[in-house]
Amino acid sequence: MSSFASKRFDRAVRLEVLRARAALERDVLVSRIETFSDDINPLSWLARLTFSGRRSWLKKSVDFLGHYPFITSALSSMLLGKSSSRVMRGAGMALMVLQAALAQRDRTSGL
Secondary structure: OOHHHHHHHHHHHHHHHHHHHHHHHHHHHHHHHHHHHHHOOHHHHHHHHHHOOOOOHHHHHHHHHHHOHHHHHHHHHHHHOOOOOHHHHHHHHHHHHHHHHHHHHHHHHHO
């Protein structure tokens, strides 16, 4: 093999190695982006809060509010009453939606 052919072969090999490395880095980047997008998804945060461990604090509090709907009703009434804060009104609305969902769950499971 001549020196010129050897240089051409080395250059071709180096180019293929660089292409393979770039393809591997792209695959790693894609998988990390998918993992990151799953981690920042609010629904996955809620799922982790709700279903982490056997019984998380969020699941316990939802079950508690399901057993005592008067507490949920009183809290939502207080938050929606005379409060001028949008956050307080939003929390009251969220409690009302939670109470409706719990009542619907009880109705469907009772049939």
